[in-house]
Amino acid sequence: MNIVIIGASSSIARALALEIGNEDHVILAGRDIDDLEDNAADIGLRTGGTTSIIQFDIADRDMHQHFLDQCIKTLGHVDGIFFCQGVMIDQAQAERDDQLCYSMLDINFSASVLLANRFVQHMRERGTGFLCFLSSVVGDRGRQTLAIYNATKAAINAYVRGLQHRLAGSGVHALLVKPGFVDTAMTWGLYKNNILVSPKRVADDIWRAVRKKKYCIYTPWYWRSAMMFIRGLPRFLFHKIRS
Amino acid sequence: MRRAARQLSGWGRYPLESAECLRPERISQAEKVCTNSHNIIARGLGRSFGDASLNNDHDVLICERLNRLCSFDRPTGVLECEAGVSLADIIQFALPKGYFLPVTPSTPHISIGGAIAGDVYGCNQHLEGSFCQFVDKIELLTANGRVVTCSRERQEDLFWATIGGLGLTGIILRAQIRLLPVETAYIDANYTKISDVDQLFLQLEKNQHNCAYTMAWLDGMAGSKHAGRSLLIQGDHARYEQLTGKMQRRPLRPKRRRDISIPDMWPSWTLNSFTVGCLNKMYYWRHLQHARIVKYQRFFYPFGHLHNWNRLYGKKGFLRYECVIPWKQAATALQKIQEFFDQKSIPCFWAMLKLCRDDENQGLLSFTRAGVSLTFDLPRDDELITQLHNLNDNIIEWDGRLSLVSDAFMRPSDLRHMYPQLEDFLELKQRIDPQNIFQSSLARRLGMIPQ
Numbered sequence: 001m002n003i004v005i006i007g008a009s010s011s012i013a014r015a016l017a018l019e020i021g022n023e024d025h026v027i028l029a030g031r032d033i034d035d036l037e038d039n040a041a042d043i044g045l046r047t048g049g050t051t052s053i054i055q056f057d058i059a060d061r062d063m064h065q066h067f068l069d070q071c072i073k074t075l076g077h078v079d080g081i082f083f084c085q086g087v088m089i090d091q092a093q094a095e096r097d098d099q100l101c102y103s104m105l106d107i108n109f110s111a112s113v114l115l116a117n118r119f120v121q122h123m124r125e126r127g128t129g130f131l132c133f134l135s136s137v138v139g140d141r142g143r144q145t146l147a148i149y150n151a152t153k154a155a156i157n158a159y160v161r162g163l164q165h166r167l168a169g170s171g172v173h174a175l176l177v178k179p180g181f182v183d184t185a186m187t188w189g190l191y192k193n194n195i196l197v198s199p200k201r202v203a204d205d206i207w208r209a210v211r212k213k214k215y216c217i218y219t220p221w222y223w224r225s226a227m228m229f230i231r232g233l234p235r236f237l238f239h240k241i242r243s
Numbered sequence: 244m245r246r247a248a249r250q251l252s253g254w255g256r257y258p259l260e261s262a263e264c265l266r267p268e269r270i271s272q273a274e275k276v277c278t279n280s281h282n283i284i285a286r287g288l289g290r291s292f293g294d295a296s297l298n299n300d301h302d303v304l305i306c307e308r309l310n311r312l313c314s315f316d317r318p319t320g321v322l323e324c325e326a327g328v329s330l331a332d333i334i335q336f337a338l339p340k341g342y343f344l345p346v347t348p349s350t351p352h353i354s355i356g357g358a359i360a361g362d363v364y365g366c367n368q369h370l371e372g373s374f375c376q377f378v379d380k381i382e383l384l385t386a387n388g389r390v391v392t393c394s395r396e397r398q399e400d401l402f403w404a405t406i407g408g409l410g411l412t413g414i415i416l417r418a419q420i421r422l423l424p425v426e427t428a429y430i431d432a433n434y435t436k437i438s439d440v441d442q443l444f445l446q447l448e449k450n451q452h453n454c455a456y457t458m459a460w461l462d463g464m465a466g467s468k469h470a471g472r473s474l475l476i477q478g479d480h481a482r483y484e485q486l487t488g489k490m491q492r493r494p495l496r497p498k499r500r501r502d503i504s505i506p507d508m509w510p511s512w513t514l515n516s517f518t519v520g521c522l523n524k525m526y527y528w529r530h531l532q533h534a535r536i537v538k539y540q541r542f543f544y545p546f547g548h549l550h551n552w553n554r555l556y557g558k559k560g561f562l563r564y565e566c567v568i569p570w571k572q573a574a575t576a577l578q579k580i581q582e583f584f585d586q587k588s589i590p591c592f593w594a595m596l597k598l599c600r601d602d603e604n605q606g607l608l609s610f611t612r613a614g615v616s617l618t619f620d621l622p623r624d625d626e627l628i629t630q631l632h633n634l635n636d637n638i639i640e641w642d643g644r645l646s647l648v649s650d651a652f653m654r655p656s657d658l659r660h661m662y663p664q665l666e667d668f669l670e671l672k673q674r675i676d677p678q679n680i681f682q683s684s685l686a687r688r689l690g691m692i693p694q
Contacts, residue, residue, distance in 0.1 A: 011268055011308065035269040038325075042311035046336060185268045189247030 002075035007085025015203035108152035256560025287354030293651025294684035326356030342422035361648035362407035366458035369598035380419035386676040407606030440471030463591030470581035511557030568643035573615040593620040655690035
């Protein structure tokens, strides 16, 4: 399979590329070209598969078509794409700084949608393929600590649900992944160690869900029931929890 | 980079100190570290026993995510990788390709950076030397924020100071090592039961050059009466013809043992003289067969599949007493040390003996020297440290030295007696790191850094 990973410097993306294994051709796309080179060498050595890199900034909209062309040129066709990019900016900072706030909205949501449009088109023409979006459990119910970030994730959730409906029967599959708290650079120092899970475990779950053509997964699995509880919490109780 | 406040300890769970931890995900982030930190030490997988990777109330750079393999040259077995790659990763990667680590310490879960900074050694030290003999190149982030490539030819003074340098010369970012070609993943092992010290040293002297690997497991609970009760463990890499049918099908990919993670729930008395006495007897009598083919994990890392076994010692933790003693005094020293533990009723739960040699080229603070290295794991209690200080005086008298990687209790005066090249090291450190950006709790405790 020919697979594209956006935001390939993140630790979940790295674990995912290692998980995908040796029969596939993987394109790592991201901004930090030196790091992508290191990652590609590592993944190539460990899995024995073919790995290419493309420097790509999802926020740069003019490059989207060029990026798709580059991917098709390298791979022939694209079977799957993972959207692993994402930024998390502290709520207070995002409220103060419009530029930062907008860039978070853009990278986490709007730019993903625009890029996805092009790839959906490509996959629909071939009648096969999958798109995998990394959302988050926090998208299920916004909280005060990261309200804007949660909103971008909720937007992705709604978008992927709609996309699944639109793509039903077309052969193209869209997967929504809601990871809990993962031990990455994003969460480093923010949470207690015992609620974090390793990127490897998350990548493992994601790849399994892709192969089984699931629609929406929580990873690790217990977040599904945890979030069901939190979604169901009455507002007067929910507003008391403000940590 | 964000800092995370953490409570950290070495593998011995003593001392427990707070630290501000930074964890870079890529080399480019790590390279910027010197600009925003003025007091930092690198930490790999935290397998040093004492406070070598701690930095009380200051920054600790956790390198576990810098774990990419960079290049591998299959014909020669030269591997280049980032400093956070663990030896277990390397085995998993290289063994199916017919390569193995040239030197294996008693656990595979240490990082390459840690292996270099601690200059680890294995049970072939007396023939092949320590880990540094197989390191060709180190990329080091120095105090001025620049990355320096050092090797035996280029910047050799920095190279030999970094080896065994406990991370005090800089942060190791990448390294290039040479691997050992092997035919199979199995070891042709030979276990010999030995009942006393004299016989042990007789056997060691007679057999030390017969096999690639030689070590002895000592019954630490044997007391002064049975001192030297031990198993002499020797082995060579098995050749393909030596394997039996089932093994021959997968000569380089033996089945992995299931990992067991030990929960953090044990009281400090879980391992006591009675339980450990029983375990030791079982271990001693289990090896009834004299020679057999075993998996490499079983030979090198008998407890490698037990994760967090240090938790069995409870919250108090343990101290590792690791010393090397010249051949001449080794037999007396072993007898004396076991007598000492017996007199003071210090229970010793794990004891190993390995053989060492002198190398022409060695790190300035490398531990090994010609003789016998002895390792004892002692559950910590409050008096133990003062008792061990008395023992340290004896070690100096025998012209031996203690390992810095295992150390949590040495005094500054001990260090000066045991490591004659310390002054050279400090001079070099002063030159490349005048502001002492790289410092650890161990360096401060031992007076390597002026307070």
